[in-house]
Amino acid sequence: MTETLETLATEKLALFPEESNAHLPHRRHLIDLDDWTPYEVQRLLDRAAYMRDVLADPTRRLETLRGRLAVTLFYENSTRTRISFELAAKKLGADVTNMTAAASSVTKGESLRDTVETLQALGANILIVRSSQSGAPDVITRYFRGAVVNAGDGWRGHPTQALLDALTLQLRFGTLANRHIVIVGDILHSRVARSNIWSLTALGAEVVLCAPPTLTPPNVADAYTSRPVPGTGAQRRVTVEPRIERALEGADVVMALRLQRERQQAGLLPSLREYTMRYGLTMERLQLTKPCALVLHPGPMNEGIEIDPDVAHSAYSLVEEQVTNGVATRMAALEMIGLAMGTVGTAQ
Amino acid sequence: MTTQPILLRSARVVDPSQALDGPGAVVIADGRVLACGLAAGSELGPNVSQALAQLEADGRPARTRDLPPGWVIAPGFLDLHVHLREPGFEAKETIASGTAAAARGGFTTICCMPNTQPVIDSRATLEYVLHAAKGALARVLPIAAISKGENGAELSEMAELAEAGAVAFSDDGRPVSNSRLMRHALDYAAPLGLPIVEHCQDAELVGDGVMHEGAISTLLGLKGWPAAGETAMLARDLELVRSTGARYHAAHLSVAGAIELVRAAKRDGLPVSAEVTPHHLLLTDAWVAGERTGPLADALTELYGEPLPAGPRYDANTKVNPPLRTAADCAALLAGLRDGTIDAIATDHAPHTVVDKEGEYGEAAFGISGFETALAALLALVHTGKLPMATLIAALTVRPAAAWNLNAGTLTPGALADLVIFDPDEEWTVDPAHFASKGQNTPLAGIRLRGRVRQTWLGGQIVYDAANAS
Numbered sequence: 001m002t003e004t005l006e007t008l009a010t011e012k013l014a015l016f017p018e019e020s021n022a023h024l025p026h027r028r029h030l031i032d033l034d035d036w037t038p039y040e041v042q043r044l045l046d047r048a049a050y051m052r053d054v055l056a057d058p059t060r061r062l063e064t065l066r067g068r069l070a071v072t073l074f075y076e077n078s079t080r081t082r083i084s085f086e087l088a089a090k091k092l093g094a095d096v097t098n099m100t101a102a103a104s105s106v107t108k109g110e111s112l113r114d115t116v117e118t119l120q121a122l123g124a125n126i127l128i129v130r131s132s133q134s135g136a137p138d139v140i141t142r143y144f145r146g147a148v149v150n151a152g153d154g155w156r157g158h159p160t161q162a163l164l165d166a167l168t169l170q171l172r173f174g175t176l177a178n179r180h181i182v183i184v185g186d187i188l189h190s191r192v193a194r195s196n197i198w199s200l201t202a203l204g205a206e207v208v209l210c211a212p213p214t215l216t217p218p219n220v221a222d223a224y225t226s227r228p229v230p231g232t233g234a235q236r237r238v239t240v241e242p243r244i245e246r247a248l249e250g251a252d253v254v255m256a257l258r259l260q261r262e263r264q265q266a267g268l269l270p271s272l273r274e275y276t277m278r279y280g281l282t283m284e285r286l287q288l289t290k291p292c293a294l295v296l297h298p299g300p301m302n303e304g305i306e307i308d309p310d311v312a313h314s315a316y317s318l319v320e321e322q323v324t325n326g327v328a329t330r331m332a333a334l335e336m337i338g339l340a341m342g343t344v345g346t347a348q
Numbered sequence: 349m350t351t352q353p354i355l356l357r358s359a360r361v362v363d364p365s366q367a368l369d370g371p372g373a374v375v376i377a378d379g380r381v382l383a384c385g386l387a388a389g390s391e392l393g394p395n396v397s398q399a400l401a402q403l404e405a406d407g408r409p410a411r412t413r414d415l416p417p418g419w420v421i422a423p424g425f426l427d428l429h430v431h432l433r434e435p436g437f438e439a440k441e442t443i444a445s446g447t448a449a450a451a452r453g454g455f456t457t458i459c460c461m462p463n464t465q466p467v468i469d470s471r472a473t474l475e476y477v478l479h480a481a482k483g484a485l486a487r488v489l490p491i492a493a494i495s496k497g498e499n500g501a502e503l504s505e506m507a508e509l510a511e512a513g514a515v516a517f518s519d520d521g522r523p524v525s526n527s528r529l530m531r532h533a534l535d536y537a538a539p540l541g542l543p544i545v546e547h548c549q550d551a552e553l554v555g556d557g558v559m560h561e562g563a564i565s566t567l568l569g570l571k572g573w574p575a576a577g578e579t580a581m582l583a584r585d586l587e588l589v590r591s592t593g594a595r596y597h598a599a600h601l602s603v604a605g606a607i608e609l610v611r612a613a614k615r616d617g618l619p620v621s622a623e624v625t626p627h628h629l630l631l632t633d634a635w636v637a638g639e640r641t642g643p644l645a646d647a648l649t650e651l652y653g654e655p656l657p658a659g660p661r662y663d664a665n666t667k668v669n670p671p672l673r674t675a676a677d678c679a680a681l682l683a684g685l686r687d688g689t690i691d692a693i694a695t696d697h698a699p700h701t702v703v704d705k706e707g708e709y710g711e712a713a714f715g716i717s718g719f720e721t722a723l724a725a726l727l728a729l730v731h732t733g734k735l736p737m738a739t740l741i742a743a744l745t746v747r748p749a750a751a752w753n754l755n756a757g758t759l760t761p762g763a764l765a766d767l768v769i770f771d772p773d774e775e776w777t778v779d780p781a782h783f784a785s786k787g788q789n790t791p792l793a794g795i796r797l798r799g800r801v802r803q804t805w806l807g808g809q810i811v812y813d814a815a816n817a818s
Contacts, residue, residue, distance in 0.1 A: 034567070112707050133708035134569035135662030142660065154710070156569030194569060218572055223563035 006039045010204040010232060011177040013038055015170040017053065018046035021064070024336040029148045031137045032157035033198040037231025041199050044332050045167050051328035051335075054091070062331075064338040065094035070126040071119050074151070075101040078130055080299065080323070081151055085128045085160075088330035092338065094126070112136065116144050126337065129153070134191075147337040155189050161298055162195035164329035166203060168321050169253060172294060177204030180250050182293075184279055185257025185306050186215045188268075192298045193257060201236035202229045209240045210247035212279065214268040216240060244279055251289045255296040256281045256307045272305055281307045286316065294318055351808065353377035353403050353410040355396070358769075360420045361386065364742035365749075365758035374421055375399045375410060376765040379808040384759040395761070418773055419802060420737075424456025424766035425723075425744040426757040428623055429520070429545075429599055429694035431715070432458075432488070435476060436465025441699040441786045443477065446719075447484035449697070449785035451812040453719035454768035454801040457756040458486050458697075462493040463521035469493040469504040471512045478513055485804075485811040487766070489515040489754065494533045494544060500525055503536060510540045516752060518545035520599060523581055525551050530585065534594035543595040543621065543752055546585050548606065549670065553577040558710055560633040560671045568637055568662070570709060573671050579605040586613045589620060597751065598622040600696050602670040604680030611689045621751035623692040624681045626722045627668060627791070629729070632675050635659060635791055636666045636709070643678050647728035651798060664705045664712030665791045668698070682734065685743060692748035693740075695722050699787020717780070717787030725792065727772055727799030737772075765808035774800040 005013075005023075024047055025040035033041065054060055070089040072082050082098060089096045099119070101107070106115060119127065125146040129137050134154030141148050152158040169176055181200055187193045187209050200207050201224065209220060217223070224238040241247040248254065259275060269275050286292060295307075295317045303309045312319060354376045361372035363384060372386040373396045383399035385392075392400070403410050415421065427450065433441040441449075443460075450458050460477065462468030468477060474490050481488035492514035496502045498521065506517060517537055523546060524530040530546075537544050554577040559565050561572025582598060586609060589596045598610060601622055613620045630644035640656040649655050666672060684690040698715025705712050723744075729735035745757030759767060777796045780788035804812040 111703065112711075131708065133710045135709045138660070138662045139706075139708055154569050191569060194567075217566035218561050218574075219563040220566050223566045226563070227567075 005042060010038050010234065011175065013042045013177065013203060014175040015049050016046050017049035018043070019050055021047060021335055021339060024332070024339060026340055027336060028340045029137070029141055030159055030333050030337060031148065031150045033159050033162055033195055033202070034227070035230055036198070036202060038202045038204070038229060039231060041163070041166065041202055044163060044336060045170055047335065048163065048167050048325070048329040048332035049171070051331040052325070054331070055328055061091060061093055062335070063093045064335045065089060065092040068094045068125045068338065069123050070094045070096045070128060070334070071124040072096070072098045072128045072151070073115070073119065074099070074130045075106070076130050076132050076152070078152070081130065084326045085151060085330050087327050088334055091331055092334055112139060113143050116140050120144055120146065125341065126334070147341060149333065149337060152191050155191055155194070157195045158191040159195050160326070160330050160333055161192050162199045163333065164322055164325045165196055165255070165296055166199050167325045167329055168296065168318050171321070172318070173252070176200065179205045179252045180208065181205050181253040181255065182208045182210055182247050182251045183255045183257065184210045184244060184247065184281060186259050186263060187211045187220065187257070188215045188217045189260070189263070190257050196255065197224055197236070197238060201238060206237040208247050208251070209238065210242060210244050210279070212269060212275065213242060215263065216242070244285060245288060248285060248288050248293070251293045253296060254281060254286065254289070254293045257298065258300065258302055259306045276305050280305065281311050283308060283310050283314070286311055292316055296322060299323065353382065353408055355400060355410040355412045356415065356421060357412065358415040358419055358421045359417050362420055362422045362738060362741045363759045364738050365423065365746035366760060369738050374759055374767065376808045377403065377408070377410070379765055381759045381761055381763045381765050383761055415769060416771070419769055419771050422741045422768050422770070423745045423757045423759050424768050424804060424806065425454050426748045426754065427455045427458045427694050427697070428692050428748045428752065430458045430460050430697040431463070431699065432460040433699060434464060434480060435473065439701050439786070440704070443480045443484060443488065445784060445786045446697070446699070447481065447486040447488065449719040449783060451485040451804045451806070452784045452801060452817070454723050454770060454804050455719060456486055456766035456768070456804060456806050457489060457754070459489045459491050459515055461491050461518060461520040463498055467493050467497050469496050471508050474509060474512045474514060485806065487756070487806070491516045491518050491545065493517065494519045494524055495529065498522060500529060503529070503533060506537055506540060510542055514542065515754060516543045516545050516597065518547070518599065520545065520547045523547050523549045523551060527584060527588070531588050531592060534588055534592040534596065538592065538594035541753070543597040545597045545599050546581070547599050548578045548581040548585065548601070550577045550580045553580060558667060558671070559636050560673050562633060562674060564633045564637055570636070575603040575605055575673070578603050578670055579609060582606050582609050586618065586620065589613070589618050593619065595619045600625050600628065600670060600694070601681070601690070602628045602673050603677050607680045607684040607689055611684070614689065621691040622689065623694040623748070624685065624690050625694060625696045626718060626725050627672065627716050628670070629678060629681050629685070629693070630725055631672045631791065632678060633672045635672055636663070637661055638663070642675050643682065643734065644725055644728055647732040647734065648795070650732050651728065652796070656795065659791070662709045663791060664707070664709055665716065665789050665793065667709060667712050667714055668716050669714040682729070686735065686739060690743070691751040693726065693743040694748070695719055697785070699785050700789050702788060705789045715789060716791065717783065717785050717789045719785060720783050721778055721790055721792050721797065723770060723801060724776070724797035724799040728797065730772070731798060765805055767805045768801060769803040770799065770801045772799045774798070776800050
């Protein structure tokens with residue numbers, strides 16, 4: 001399953017843990033998955049699957065990022081994602097330090113460019129960025145000579161989340177081709193949904209988006225179906241179905257998204273109560289899917305709002321696996337960009 | 349001081365105000381146009397010959413200047429909508445740098461918006477601007493605010509501002525959201541004979557949108573600005589015009605629905621005029637994603653035989669208010685220009701500092717620095733047969749002048765000798781670092797355009813000469 005992967009039809013793409021890092025995509029940055037071919041996604045997932053075994057041995061450390069300084073630059077709080085990246089980087093041998101905007105000169109009005117150039121001057125080779133602003137990682141690549149990894153930018157993308165979600169699903173299903181995956185919740189504001197749409201459709205899945213009309217992005221189905229999958233030219237399959245019972249028909253997977261309470265204040269929803277009544281993932285709704293669908297949630301969960309506690313803690317829930325797979329996925333992602341950087345000590 | 353009269357001869361003189369388009373000449377004396385006319389065969393036309401003869405008789409023979417073949421003479425352009433940023437935001441632009449940029453773009457008369465600091469809502473500030481513009485490289489006609497401080501709450505002293513030299517009223521940068529105040533403004537301004545200029549934006553519908561609401565905004569995860577945010581406000585305004593009969597001018601329209609509303613309003617005989625910007629005619633929301641589609645991209649692809657390279661994603665130089673729209677909107681704007689629904693092309697020149705435009709898309713300022721690329725970008729449509737040259741020049745000269753009753757945009761004998769000479773075929777690459785404007789914020793950086801201003805004349809003096817510039 002090495003040189004011939006790229007000749008396979010998408011239907012045949014399935015998980016094979018990969019011992020060699022020689023087949024990772026050659027990419028300098030990881031910003032989003034819109035331009036990834038199905039083969040690149042599969043290569044990364046195969047490597048991430050192998051990283052799970054590496055992680056099983058707590059004393060084992062890889063050397064890919066030895067001599068590199070990775071800085072997590074988080075403009076939005078997220079302890080779990082930051083820790084996940086930090087662990088991944090350290091497992092690859094990198095030095096890691098963290099910068100949270102709230103505790104930095106950003107509060108004194110320092111611009112993104114100045115912050116990034118300062119970190120560069122301090123020797124950072126890799127910036128792992130989370131921002132409330134869509135496009136922040138793209139802007140950073142204009143001023144930063146090293147590698148940029150998107151840990152979530154505004155509503156736009158969260159590629160490592162999408163990759164760990166795909167890994168989690170491939171560990172259960174093997175191939176995702178023709179799988180029916182429903183994403184329920186506030187799609188409009190969701191970077192997790194957007195990145196997942198790219199990778200899931202690239203791997204041949206059908207994605208159904210289920211959200212209240214006010215939380216459905218404009219022209220969303222069209223936006224994705226009009227952009228063929230790179231490498232194969234296949235059309236992405238994305239549809240919108242606002243009624244959850246209809247959306248769940250035939251679903252293999254349901255991904256519930258967190259609902260922010262602020263959406264009600266912004267006039268987008270009449271009440272959280274109505275949202276839960278119409279879109280909450282209850283065991284009753286879940287059992288409309290036959291055989292019973294598996295459940296994903298990017299976390300943190302609002303139990304009782306978008307997902308019922310009994311669903312979240314049921315045998316169908318893959319939430320804990322998602323978290324575990326997160327470190328392995330981020331290891332593969334950081335290894336990919338580490339390899340693209342060339343040898344330590346060379347100017348980029 | 350009297351300088352020698354000049355005879356400028358060209359293979360193409362285009363002056364829509366006199367229905368001229370062909371080989372011809374212009375005679376300039378004492379800062380004014382003495383004569384202007386098309387050639388008669390290989391001879392100068394009768395008006396021009398007569399004027400030259402008269403000058404000879406007066407002992408002041410004209411010096412002849414034959415322009416290189418292909419160069420065009422037209423009246424200096426009139427821009428109804430610019431931001432000179434002074435007073436208050438001199439880091440972005442000053443009246444001096446802004447007028448220098450205007451001259452470089454062929455604009456000889458420019459109307460500056462009042463959203464300065466302080467706002468142009470008093471005689472004192474208006475007179476400051478007029479004073480600062482004395483001796484500048486373009487004529488500056490100030491637009492005064494509709495409301496004090498553009499606060500949308502109280503009318504400014506419109507009568508005094510009109511007397512002091514305002515040519516129109518606007519709260520540009522923002523709409524007049526309060527319908528009652530807009531009605532009072534229209535009523536109050538009517539006897540002053542000056543138009544009310546509206547920036548059509550329903551603030552609630554638009555919210556903190558940063559680009560056009562559509563498939564691209566969805567993919568980029570950016571908050572969208574629905575087309576209805578413009579049309580809803582325009583529709584409200586047109587109803588108020590209907591009931592007050594005051595003169596109204598719609599600034600920078602960007603969507604097909606807005607063009608349709610203006611068309612219907614004109615059909616009903618309402619005293620309405622409208623403008624569009626070069627960027628709304630030529631660019632699309634896809635440029636925000638780095639995908640260069642739309643009329644300019646199509647025209648340049650046709651001219652050069654190769655597509656434009658992709659641009660940067662989330663380039664804040666594409667961020668503008670109203671936002672870049674879809675190709676269908678561009679087509680509707682062009683149709684509106686061609687059928688007369690749109691009266692004027694105005695740049696909405698909006699310079700910003702580099703810092704204001706280098707950060708995250710959501711944080712960046714809105715605006716495009718447009719003077720120095722306007723003509724060349726628009727000529728792409730002329731070169732590919734999408735827009736006749738005469739229609740383009742008219743939209744930059746006689747039609748805006750007529751819309752606001754201004755003395756500009758014409759080479760009629762007696763008019764000030766404000767003209768532009770351009771080479772429609774010269775190719776050059778847009779390099780904002782070489783702009784005269786302090787604002788380097790253009791989405792066209794690095795793009796090769798075909799068409800270049802060679803000289804701009806103001807009152808018979810050359811205020812810009814490409815031969816001297818870098």
